[in-house]
Amino acid sequence: MTRNPAAKAEVMTIREMCAAYDVTPRTLRFYEAKELLSPIREGTRRLFTRRDRARLTLILRGKRFGFSLEDIRQTLDLYDRDGSDAAQRQRACEIARERLAIMEAQRAELDVAIADLKAELAASATNTATQRGTAPSHAAE
Amino acid sequence: MTRNPAAKAEVMTIREMCAAYDVTPRTLRFYEAKELLSPIREGTRRLFTRRDRARLTLILRGKRFGFSLEDIRQTLDLYDRDGSDAAQRQRACEIARERLAIMEAQRAELDVAIADLKAELAASATNTATQRGTAPSHAAE
DNA sequence: AGAGAGCTTGACGTTAACGTCAGCGTAACG
DNA sequence: CGTTACGCTGACGTTAACGTCAAGCTCTCT
Numbered sequence: 001m002t003r004n005p006a007a008k009a010e011v012m013t014i015r016e017m018c019a020a021y022d023v024t025p026r027t028l029r030f031y032e033a034k035e036l037l038s039p040i041r042e043g044t045r046r047l048f049t050r051r052d053r054a055r056l057t058l059i060l061r062g063k064r065f066g067f068s069l070e071d072i073r074q075t076l077d078l079y080d081r082d083g084s085d086a087a088q089r090q091r092a093c094e095i096a097r098e099r100l101a102i103m104e105a106q107r108a109e110l111d112v113a114i115a116d117l118k119a120e121l122a123a124s125a126t127n128t129a130t131q132r133g134t135a136p137s138h139a140a141e
Numbered sequence: 142m143t144r145n146p147a148a149k150a151e152v153m154t155i156r157e158m159c160a161a162y163d164v165t166p167r168t169l170r171f172y173e174a175k176e177l178l179s180p181i182r183e184g185t186r187r188l189f190t191r192r193d194r195a196r197l198t199l200i201l202r203g204k205r206f207g208f209s210l211e212d213i214r215q216t217l218d219l220y221d222r223d224g225s226d227a228a229q230r231q232r233a234c235e236i237a238r239e240r241l242a243i244m245e246a247q248r249a250e251l252d253v254a255i256a257d258l259k260a261e262l263a264a265s266a267t268n269t270a271t272q273r274g275t276a277p278s279h280a281a282e
Numbered sequence: 283a284g285a286g287a288g289c290t291t292g293a294c295g296t297t298a299a300c301g302t303c304a305g306c307g308t309a310a311c312g
Numbered sequence: 313c314g315t316t317a318c319g320c321t322g323a324c325g326t327t328a329a330c331g332t333c334a335a336g337c338t339c340t341c342t
Contacts, residue, residue: 014319025319030300044307044320061254064247066207069299079261089265096262100255106205107251113202114244120220121237124230155289166289171330185290185337210329283342290337301326311316 011040011047021056031059036073051080065106075099152181152188162197172200177214192221206247216240 014025031037032046036059039046048056055076062072078092078099155166172178173187177200180187189197196217203213219233219240 024301026300026302029320034299046319058254061250064207064250065254066205075258078258093262093265096258096265100258100262103251103255103258107248107255109202110206110244110248110251113199113206114241114248116199117216117219117237117241117244121234121241124234124237165331167330167332170290175329187289285341287340288338290335292334292336294331294333296329296331298328299326301324303322303324305321307318307320309316309318312314 011049012053014046014048017048017053017056020053021060023056023060028056031056031069034069034073036069036076055079065103152190153194155187155189158189158194158197161194162201164197164201169197172197172210175210175214177210177217196220206244212240 012020014028017023017028018025028037028039028046028048032039037048037052037055039048039052041047058076058079059069059072062075063069067075074095078096153161155169158164158169159166169178169180169187169189173180178189178193178196180189180193182188199217199220200210200213203216204210208216215236219237
């Protein structure tokens with residue numbers, strides 16, 4: 001009764017999750033407490049579904065971009081709250097568009113930063129003992 | 142004697158900095174304590190140079206990418222420590238290359254995230270009351 | 283000279299995102 | 313049936329990145 005053959009590999013234990021995503025149990029429990037994940041309970045144990053795994057992927061990705069868990073939680077909710085009422089979906093779309101704008105701006109800035117660093121590297125390569133490199137282009141935002 | 146005409150707008154007070162970069166005095170002092178900035182002292186007051194401003198731009202940019210202040214400090218030091226010995230410069234280049242690799246990977250991930258979110262938005266737009274959108278592509282890293 | 287305005291240095295408080303540890307449950311193994 | 317392994321729940325500790333006073337200088341203006 002514990003092993004439904006149809007549910008093979010459908011869910012993962014906390015240890016399997018930790019191994020697969022390189023996080024600690026504490027982190028997973030913490031994310032659950034923050035309502036970023038919502039694993040099933042088998043008695044008292046947690047079982048993580050595909051949904052949890054998909055969300056965790058997005059969480060970890062978001063973190064690398066410098067988003068807070070709260071930011072991420074809001075963005076995540078956009079992905080699976082579909083059958084709600086129209087007003088709520090409208091609001092969700094707004095948030096999504098905002099996030100999108102932020103990420104695209106971030107990408108643009110990343111491109112600048114990459115270009116800067118490349119230039120610095122190139123300059124540093126040419127003059128093994130020459131001039132003093134000035135600070136890169138500066139635009140006050 | 143306080144106003145050298147040649148030094149016009151060369152340096153900025155802490156208030157001017159705060160207004161220009163939208164940060165608090167506390168933040169600037171904090172960054173100085175962490176050796177990210179090194180303003181001149183006029184008596185006891187701080188005067189921020191162009192170098193400080195250039196660095197602050199990079200600091201704030203780096204923060205938006207999710208880098209820690211310590212990460213940023215190390216990267217910043219690559220930009221202006223030129224006249225050092227060869228070994229040190231060698232090391233600096235290594236760090237710069239690492240950062241570059243990280244940022245390029247981050248850019249790639251950002252593209253994926255942007256594509257995901259766009260897809261979700263598009264799907265959400267087409268079905269005003271249709272199906273259930275599944276979670277986006279999932280690759281365990 | 284007195285009153286602000288603006289700046290300074292401590293020093294302690296706060297929030298996010300976990301780490302760490304203690305104490306307890308339970309499930310399987312020898 | 314004891315114990316070893318894994319899991320759970322608090323509860324407190326920690327680090328980064330500041331916020332928030334308190335108390336004291338130093339110009340400047342009136």
